[in-house]
Amino acid sequence: MTLSRRTHPRPLDIKNGRVDLTHGGGGRAMAQLVDELFVAAFDNEVLSQGNDQGAFSVPGGRMVMSTDGYVISPMFFPGGDIGSLAVHGTVNDVAMAGAVPIGLSAGFIIEEGFPLSDLERVVKSMAAASKAAGVPVMTGDTKVVEKGKGDGLFITTAGIGMVPPGIDISGDKARPGDVIMVSGTMGDHGVAVMSQRESLGFETEILSDSAALHTLVAAMIKAAPGIRVLRDPTRGGLAATLNEIAAQSGVGMEIRERDVPIKPQVMGACELLGLDPLYVANEGKLICICGPDDAQSVLAAMQAHPLGVDAKVIGVCDEDPHHFVRMKTAIGGTRVVDWLAGEQLPRIC
Amino acid sequence: MKYIDEYRDGELAQQLAKSIAAEADTARTYHLMEFCGGHTHAISRYGLEDILPANVHMVHGPGCPVCVLPVGRIDAAIWLAGQPDVILCTYGDMLRVPGSKRLSLLKAKAEGRDIRMVYSSLDAVKLAQVNPDRKVVFFAIGFETTTPPTAVAIKQAQALGLTNFFVFCNHVLTPSAIAQILDSPEVRELGTVKLDGFIGPAHVSTIIGSQPYEYFAEEYQRPVVIAGFEPLDVLQAVRMLVRQINENRFEVENEFSRAVTRDGNTKAKALVAEMFELRKAFEWRGLGLVPYSALRIKEAYAAFDAERQWDVPKDSPPDNKACECGAILRGVKKPTDCKLFGTVCTPENPMGSCMVSAEGACAAHWTYGRFRDTKAQDA
Ligand code: SF4
Numbered sequence: 001m002t003l004s005r006r007t008h009p010r011p012l013d014i015k016n017g018r019v020d021l022t023h024g025g026g027g028r029a030m031a032q033l034v035d036e037l038f039v040a041a042f043d044n045e046v047l048s049q050g051n052d053q054g055a056f057s058v059p060g061g062r063m064v065m066s067t068d069g070y071v072i073s074p075m076f077f078p079g080g081d082i083g084s085l086a087v088h089g090t091v092n093d094v095a096m097a098g099a100v101p102i103g104l105s106a107g108f109i110i111e112e113g114f115p116l117s118d119l120e121r122v123v124k125s126m127a128a129a130s131k132a133a134g135v136p137v138m139t140g141d142t143k144v145v146e147k148g149k150g151d152g153l154f155i156t157t158a159g160i161g162m163v164p165p166g167i168d169i170s171g172d173k174a175r176p177g178d179v180i181m182v183s184g185t186m187g188d189h190g191v192a193v194m195s196q197r198e199s200l201g202f203e204t205e206i207l208s209d210s211a212a213l214h215t216l217v218a219a220m221i222k223a224a225p226g227i228r229v230l231r232d233p234t235r236g237g238l239a240a241t242l243n244e245i246a247a248q249s250g251v252g253m254e255i256r257e258r259d260v261p262i263k264p265q266v267m268g269a270c271e272l273l274g275l276d277p278l279y280v281a282n283e284g285k286l287i288c289i290c291g292p293d294d295a296q297s298v299l300a301a302m303q304a305h306p307l308g309v310d311a312k313v314i315g316v317c318d319e320d321p322h323h324f325v326r327m328k329t330a331i332g333g334t335r336v337v338d339w340l341a342g343e344q345l346p347r348i349c
Numbered sequence: 350m351k352y353i354d355e356y357r358d359g360e361l362a363q364q365l366a367k368s369i370a371a372e373a374d375t376a377r378t379y380h381l382m383e384f385c386g387g388h389t390h391a392i393s394r395y396g397l398e399d400i401l402p403a404n405v406h407m408v409h410g411p412g413c414p415v416c417v418l419p420v421g422r423i424d425a426a427i428w429l430a431g432q433p434d435v436i437l438c439t440y441g442d443m444l445r446v447p448g449s450k451r452l453s454l455l456k457a458k459a460e461g462r463d464i465r466m467v468y469s470s471l472d473a474v475k476l477a478q479v480n481p482d483r484k485v486v487f488f489a490i491g492f493e494t495t496t497p498p499t500a501v502a503i504k505q506a507q508a509l510g511l512t513n514f515f516v517f518c519n520h521v522l523t524p525s526a527i528a529q530i531l532d533s534p535e536v537r538e539l540g541t542v543k544l545d546g547f548i549g550p551a552h553v554s555t556i557i558g559s560q561p562y563e564y565f566a567e568e569y570q571r572p573v574v575i576a577g578f579e580p581l582d583v584l585q586a587v588r589m590l591v592r593q594i595n596e597n598r599f600e601v602e603n604e605f606s607r608a609v610t611r612d613g614n615t616k617a618k619a620l621v622a623e624m625f626e627l628r629k630a631f632e633w634r635g636l637g638l639v640p641y642s643a644l645r646i647k648e649a650y651a652a653f654d655a656e657r658q659w660d661v662p663k664d665s666p667p668d669n670k671a672c673e674c675g676a677i678l679r680g681v682k683k684p685t686d687c688k689l690f691g692t693v694c695t696p697e698n699p700m701g702s703c704m705v706s707a708e709g710a711c712a713a714h715w716t717y718g719r720f721r722d723t724k725a726q727d728a
Binding site: 258330 | 358359362363366393394395396397398399400455456458459460468580581584691692693695696697698715716717718719720723
């Protein structure tokens with residue numbers, strides 16, 4: 001993501017500043033850290049694409065590579081655990097380039113004293129997820145840190161994949177007039193994790209939507225190879241992801257509140273916690289942007305896939321020099337759907 | 350959840366908006382203050398201004414608990430977090446409120462102080478339970494809604510025999526703040542701020558009831574309609590206020606009768622009365638010292654009172670000079686009147702408290718409504 005695309009009112013205060021939790025929250029503070037520190041330092045063409053994966057040419061085609069760290073707390077939650085999440089999350093980042101995932105690496109940072117039974121549970125779940133996805137873990141690394149220097153277990157995974165010929169999907173390809181869709185209900189993962197935080201004291205039947213989306217993506221690009229943007233709305237939810245794409249592509253967006261699918265239980269839990277489901281993380285959903293002519297066939301392909309039955313068109317891209325994501329509210333007003341300020345949900349991925 | 354959707358029905362909203370437009374007298378304006386941050390948030394979140402007639406103006410009030418705490422109290426909380434063995438815990442939004450010298454609890458946390466976010470006062474008690482060798486201070490803030498949970502937490506700490514749980518009490522009272530606004534020179538003498546009626550708080554009123562508003566509806570001749578936080582509640586309340594104003598009535602009406610009674614929650618009120626007493630005066634951001642507008646812990650519960658356990662600094666450093674939060678909280682200015690709005694001051698880098706919580710007027714306008722400003726500029 002290049003500096004010119006985002007303007008932050010004040011540059012990072014490198015001399016006196018410190019990293020705080022907002023720098024990992026998936027909002028504007030994190031975008032600024034990435035832009036002004038990482039992208040500036042590593043400065044290269046692939047990274048500057050600003051996607052959740054880097055795409056590059058190799059003899060024989062185009063490949064993508066992606067990496068992600070998993071620090072979720074609690075480690076086990078309804079519908080998954082840190083292990084399955086570490087597989088799904090990275091497979092999805094690879095798949096969002098339209099790529100076929102080939103393999104994963106896994107790094108474990110374990111705190112001294114961590115129960116082996118929990119470690120086994122996580123690893124078995126990871127193995128099951130990788131087997132089900134057909135994406136093997138091909139290499140790994142293990143580190144143990146002293147008690148108090150970690151929080152049980154952190155996992156990082158990296159993934160590689162091959163982009164089929166003729167496919168060119170990237171966050172900077174949305175154009176005015178394009179149609180915006182989501183593959184299903186928003187907010188399930190975040191709420192499932194929150195419900196597990198003992199302190200919140202509420203029970204829901206919501207399961208995390210954690211799932212590997214590469215077969216859904218394959219079905220979608222078969223229906224319409226011209227799909228322009230795919231991205232999974234994880235941290236920061238639908239709102240942050242749409243804002244990223246709008247900024248990257250230089251377009252505005254207008255979505256309709258009525259059409260954004262949200263489970264009633266998720267809505268209820270958000271109500272209780274004072275959260276906005278548009279900012280709550282998903283781990284098994286994607287946003288797709290395609291030209292108006294492709295919209296029907298992509299939607300039909302999504303709805304025919306088990307992971308896309310609730311897919312819906314939620315809005316359109318338009319011309320807007322300010323790159324606002326706007327929403328027609330349920331009662332007929334209009335509002336901005338902004339980046340998340342601060343931190344809504346701590347450590348949910 | 351059907352229950353929630355009923356209050357967000359788009360067609361009903363349009364009908365209500367039409368009937369407000371039909372009843373509002375085009376020869377005059379209606380300036381209605383929503384006291385509560387919850388209403389400010391709902392109005393911005395749902396774009397209510399888009400469907401109200403042009404002569405009905407919503408004026409944001411001071412009812413955002415995070416916004417009204419003065420810089421001195423934030424500094425005091427940061428100071429408390431720096432005392433030996435202390436774990437300071439509070440609700441999420443408080444972490445980002447700037448104190449003096451641009452320090453916030455979040456920044457103090459990054460510098461190594463043990464500051465934790467909790468979702469409820471009882472989480473704070475739990476923290477004290479599992480950390481017997483630490484002193485857990487709960488930075489308690491909020492209006493009448495959050496006071497009973499703080500009282501319950503103290504009760505529980507007492508029942509558990511905890512000697513390491515303390516409350517830094519900053520609970521404030523709604524009616525005194527409304528009276529202060531109506532007494533302000535801008536409203537009373539100068540007439541620079543027009544206030545024709547109030548939308549009264551939802552959750553606060555479930556505790557205190559509608560009765561406390563009767564005094565100033567009569568005394569200051571302003572109608573009050575207590576309303577829920579859903580967009581249809583707000584529209585309904587606007588219609589009721591427009592009617593009262595048209596008919597020259599100054600009554601307390603209750604739109605939120607599904608939850609609010611005249612007397613409120615007597616059990617909760619009794620619990621609060623047992624544990625807290627009025628402070629002679631308390632400083633509010635924007636309103637200054639307001640007499641009898643806040644609570645402190647009674648002598649009988651002194652063992653749990655952080656202000657009695659530590660010599661908490663009582664300085665009251667001024668707000669950032671350019672920040673207009675004070676005037677905004679009194680309804681005198683709008684967020685866009687502030688030079689810092691959206692330039693140096695954004696929710697990521699708040700210069701004032703109104704930019705922190707989603708209930709603050711600046712944050713609500715920046716987060717939900719700022720496309721209207723650029724529209725005006727582009728035109
Ligand atoms: S924009 Fe920021 S500085 Fe200006 S009044 Fe609002 S909070 Fe204060």
